Amino acid sequence: MKHRSWIKNYERNFEQLAKEIGDLRYDTLAEFLRLLSQKIEQDGQQDRSRGRTQLADSLQRAAANLEESAESIELAWRISEPFMYPPDIIQKIRQEFVDREKVREALKLISAYSLYWDGAESFRLVRCLLHGTHGNLQQLRKNIDLARMDWRDLIIQAEYEGGTQQLRNYNHPFGEAEMLPDDPI
Structure with a gap:
């Protein structure tokens, strides 16, 4: 039937x-x-x-x-959509991408990639996606491609900058993510 x-x-x-x-x-x-x-x-x-x-x-x-x-x-x-992310992420997107169309495109790219994420961990990954983009949509796309292959590689790139020492923890908002020498790893 x-x-x-x-x-x-x-x-x-x-x-x-x-x-x-x-x-x-x-x-x-x-x-x-x-x-x-x-x-x-x-x-x-x-x-x-x-x-x-x-x-x-x-x-x-x-x-x-x-x-x-x-x-x-x-x-x-x-x-x-702008209210779907914590204020630090929205502020970072607006600071980095400046132009309204670029902001919209960045949100669209992030939202399409993060469609299946839930919870606070997703905000960590969004912050990692934004790390080092400096308003460049092509770099954001590269970060998304990296995360698609293995999201852990994205975290290593953003939080460790490829090394073994954790430099930041994007579980925390932008501006609060930098690791202090006495922070537990």
Whole structure:
């Protein structure tokens, strides 16, 4: 049967499914709505090719409404994104990248990479991504590429500068991360 009335792990519990989808980060929710819109659009096209014009028209409207919802959620993301990170990270991004478009691009790159991170550890990794960029988006992309290969290499680069002595601890905000000689390692 192509169209089921249930989803594995959510058998008839759509209230829980709706809560979990609604709790997604807005950029992720927008992506989900876009993909759902595309799926409904494809179904409508298939029905149109079979001569089911009323059904196809209804599905096309639903797909368009889902796309419009994705755009609204994406706007909500752009409004809320600067508040998704601690103030020191936002301040660092604004200081480093200065130009509004570069700030937006830096946030977009970081958000896309950190999509699956949760908790305080993610802020450490974001700080490591920003370390040494000096407002250069290409360097930020290189840091992201390094982290994709192995996020521990990113930490070594940012906190140890490739050596064996820890120079900073980005579990702490920018400005508080530098290690003092008597700090425990």
